Amino acid sequence: MTGTRENPFQLIARFVREVISELRKVIWPNRKQMVTYTIVVFIFLFFMVGLIFGLDQVFSRGVLWLYG
Helix, strand or coil: CCCCCCCHHHHHHHHHHHHHHHHHHCCCCCHHHHHHHHHHHHHHHHHHHHHHHHHHHHHHHHHHHHHC
């Protein structure tokens, strides 16, 4: 490998500058959007928990019926 190696502190500083630069490009949601997204996530979560619970109950009763 030829060339000079960069100082580790310079690498960290460059990384932090690039992260800050990318964060400035992000379009952050406002409060109303955040509440809406949170409600959607909770509704989806409750639906999936209910679905998995229901399937678990059906399969466990099926296994108990099949094997006694």
